[in-house]
Amino acid sequence: MTKSPVLLAFGGLLAMAAGIGIGRFVYTPILPPMVAALGLTKSQAGLIASANFVGYLAGALLAALRLPGTRRTWLLAALAVNVACLAAMGLTDSLSLFLLLRLVAGLASAFILIFASALVLDRLAVAGRSGLSALHFAGVGTGIALSAALVSTSSDWRAMWFASAALALLASLAVVALVPADPARAAGSTEPHRPARLSTRFLVLAAAYGLFGFGYIITATFIVAMVRGTAEIAGLEPYIWVMFGLSAAPSVALWTRLGVRWGILATFAVAAIVEAIGVAASALWITAATVVLSSIFVGGTFMGLTALGLIAAREGEGDPRGRIALMTASFSAGQILGPTFAGYIYDLTGSLAGPSWCAVAALVVAAGLCVAIKR
Template sequence: MTTEQMRMDRVLAGSVAILVGLGLARFGYPPLVPGMVDAHWFTAAAAGYLGAANLLGYLLGALTASRFAGRVGAAAAIRLGLLLIAVSFLVLSWAAPFAWFFIWRFISGWAGGVLMVVAASTVLTTTPPSQRPLAGAIVFSGVGVGILFSANVVPWLTTVSISWAWVSLGVLCLLLTAATWGAWRDVSTAAGPSPAQATGAGSPARAALPLAVILVVVGYGLQSVGYVPHTLFWVDFLAREQGLGMGFAAVQWSIFALGAIAGPFLGGWVAARLGWYSALLLSVAFMAAAVLGSSVADTLWLASLCSFVVGAMVPGLVSMTSGYLSQLVPLEEHRRAWGWATTSFALAQAVGGYALAAVFGYVGSYPPVFIIGGVSLVLGLVVTLVARKPKEAH
């Protein structure tokens, strides 16, 4: 196999890792909830707490991913993450106590956080700079593929039986893991420090991250709040509050998923021409406008435009931020910087989710939720604007 073939195999494997870690482990869960409630496995409230368990695990995964991969090697960390998610689907395919489900949803979230940090960083830092925009687009398009699959296939699987749906997702993850297993060979020390360096043995203490990186990390956290209104409330807002019906809302969610597939490629195309920094700023600005516009969306064209743009920016901003960080720090530090960014994102999104749910509960209407999300994106844009713009490679 040539170097180019090995590189493309790794890029595709990175996309699969993100597909499994987020597209299925996170976005594959909501369509399973109605089936579990109808089968009397859990109440709707309990199922919601199980969803939160995945977010909590994802946060811990993002926090520990860099050090964990430094100890066991990037390849082992990625493979273990893939296997744990597959197993988590399989062992939850029958009615069991809440604690059992909570533990495994937490584990799948932790594995997803590890995959997001380690797999994405490994691919980007082992790809030549000129090819990183396309590589990042392919990797992060896995999120959109997972959303589209979860929105259209998982509900059909649940009509057979809820147990069948869980098993099917587990088997799919196992097949994807097996198909990409060999692509991670020879990357145990890629995109990060050796195990000794990770633990501090025989090496000096790591330098603090540059101010520009810290600003990007903070801005990324603020931007993550802007994801919450659509990922939690968009369908219900359109169907009930705007009175457009579930059919209309379901179409909009599919448009959202299509945007999530196209977003990384559109962002990569812009980054290849304008550079990572300019592409990131442009992406945040577009998403802020779309989230704010969503608060008054009551027509097909406006709702569809907002669905597509926000959907595109869900993985698009991830790709832009990761790519820009690859310019701000040496390659061997990218995994640490990206780990902090992912942690900031996960923490702010979790806090923002609960806060925006509380706002909705207080005011009883969705538009303020979208406005707050849009304002948070604007604040994230301002913080990112302050970040130092390096000389960019195109």
């Protein structure tokens, strides 16, 4: 078992890569060939994406409870479930099973995020190396980039799921060696705590966080499908999601550092506007330049905004777990609504421009709410 803070943070990176970067987001580059092979409608594709986010919401709320066993036990179990769900996606063509598997995978990804972060960030804080937390969170973008590069080597959607499962398995095995046991702490905290007070400021912040969840997820779900569906830039398909992941990898370090300088709420507002510009770029017209801009701006902000929102939620009186759970619920509600809404509108109109403009509006309102809170 590792005792080095750097190796521990790297273990966290691999856990986040397996559970979030691969387990949660590999659906985006696999979606176009799945749609082509199975004749799925955009609304069905959106439902599959939303099922994953429903599972994520359920997992986040469950992980906040007092659970038996250690945090490491739950982390490793969730990593195993994640790998199994990825592999099973390539073994069926049933929409009902797709929905079930992505639901369970979403629950597992929430457990991985919460328990890996608890294990790694606690130890880094004790070691006085909290700055390495950015390496831990870089796992999301790293997993997105690596899985995108891997699946681009095949045109068979089933092989893509199997390859993703194999990559997640390798990362998970490394986590076993790099993230040590935590026998002193149970999965659910037993420490007494004062209930969190939900101020008007917090409720407005939670609303902004939900709007952010809606605002980024439409582009994050359908950008590869947009590229494939536009003949002039279809050649970018193998690269656009890799670019998205590479933009995400350093984003937490960048935006949290700016948060220290400008203030968390001001930085959240700026990042939301940058993300809105990225979403708008793909809504205005689909060209090589606009999808590259969209990939960089949305990929380079969504994890930073996620971190900034949770940092802001920790501020206030009482135990922060209740506030973080409510923030997660609001964020998840936006993510659940986004792909389903976009899919149904596409089936009616043949375009994702309308849903994308709704996403732009949501992000602008989220930025405005944070400015209002700050003032």
